[in-house]
Structures are given as C-alpha cells and as structure tokens.
Amino acid sequence: MTIKKKILLTVTTGIIIALGIVFYMFNAPARDVQATQTDFSYSASAIVNEYLTDAKVANDKYLDEEGVSKVLEIKGTVANISEDFKNQKVILLKNAKDNAGVSATFTKETNAHTTNVKIGDEITIKGVIRSGAAYDPDLEMYENVIIDKCDIVSK
The missing domain is CATH 1.20.5 (Single alpha-helices involved in coiled-coils or other helix-helix interfaces)
Structure with a gap:
C-alpha cells in the first residue's frame, strides 16, 4: 500500500x-431533571439572598466545573403566573418584602401541573438554575433567579 x-x-x-x-x-x-435526585432545597428568599450577597460563591455552589446546574427544590409564594413565547408557564416565587424572586419556567410536559396554582399559593418547584439574582445599576432594578425545566413537587 x-x-x-x-x-x-x-x-x-x-x-x-x-x-x-x-x-x-x-x-x-x-437530562431528566425530575427523575434526578435533588441536590439542594431552599426557600426562594434564601437563594436570592445568596446570589445578591456573593454571586461567585453561589455559582460555585450550584454549578459543577462544566457549568451544569445541580438540581434544586425551591419553596416560595406565587407572586405572578405568565407564559413565555414558547407557551411554557412561568411562575414567579417571591415574598412581598424581597427585592427579587425565583422565576420558574416549566416545560410543555409539566405545564399542565400548573393549572390549579394561584397567586398567593405556597409551592415547591424542582428544576435547574440558569442564572442567579443580581442588581443592575444601569436599569436600577433587580434580576430574578431563573430556574428551568421545572415541575411542582408539592403545593
């Protein structure tokens, strides 16, 4: 040859x-987030405060070396219910006294589980973190923690 x-x-x-x-x-x-064991369970206020106190420490805690989120369960009060451009439900968990909350985006498979949720309900969601809370000085507003691939664990 x-x-x-x-x-x-x-x-x-x-x-x-x-x-x-x-x-x-x-x-x-x-990744099947709902079938994966939960790594951390917090209240919406606690995780928001962690990010507002020190975002780097919070990211080191909730993301692995490759930037893949650990699975979180977040408990909070429903402050708003909306839909995104993909018709996925988005539920904001936030206490009235908090500057920011946790924005939980559901999937088309889990959207139906939100039908009985009302503003003021206390719920626990399970999902993966996409971004942490922050303060934007240019806009003079707080940004919410964003959690994706969510489902309701308990109501």
Whole structure:
C-alpha cells in the first residue's frame, strides 16, 4: 500500500469517527431533571439572598466545573403566573418584602401541573438554575433567579 493510500485511509477513518461522535452528542437524550435526585432545597428568599450577597460563591455552589446546574427544590409564594413565547408557564416565587424572586419556567410536559396554582399559593418547584439574582445599576432594578425545566413537587 502506498503512503498516499495510508494517509487517505487514516484521514477518512478519523473523519468517520469524528462524525460518529458529533452524531452521538447531538442525539444524546436530554437530562431528566425530575427523575434526578435533588441536590439542594431552599426557600426562594434564601437563594436570592445568596446570589445578591456573593454571586461567585453561589455559582460555585450550584454549578459543577462544566457549568451544569445541580438540581434544586425551591419553596416560595406565587407572586405572578405568565407564559413565555414558547407557551411554557412561568411562575414567579417571591415574598412581598424581597427585592427579587425565583422565576420558574416549566416545560410543555409539566405545564399542565400548573393549572390549579394561584397567586398567593405556597409551592415547591424542582428544576435547574440558569442564572442567579443580581442588581443592575444601569436599569436600577433587580434580576430574578431563573430556574428551568421545572415541575411542582408539592403545593
């Protein structure tokens, strides 16, 4: 076998392996947050205060080395119920005295579990954190903790 054929065979094999890896990663199943064990349970006020006190420490606590969120259960009072542009329910857990709250976005599979939830209800949600609370001095407003892939654990 000539050197050109060996190089061509090696490159072709490498490309096929790389395409296989990309195909596997692209089609890997999504993380089932609701079937995963909870890592932390807090009140909405407690997690908001952690982020407002020191966001870096809070991120180190709730995110692993790759930035993947640990699974959280957050208990709080429903302050607002809305829908996002994907028709997913978004429930804001916030006490009246708090500057920010926890915005919990549900999935199309868990939207139906929110039908009996009303403003003022005390609920516990389970999900993964996407961003922490912060104060934006330019806008002079607080940003909520954002939790995704949520479902109601208890009402």
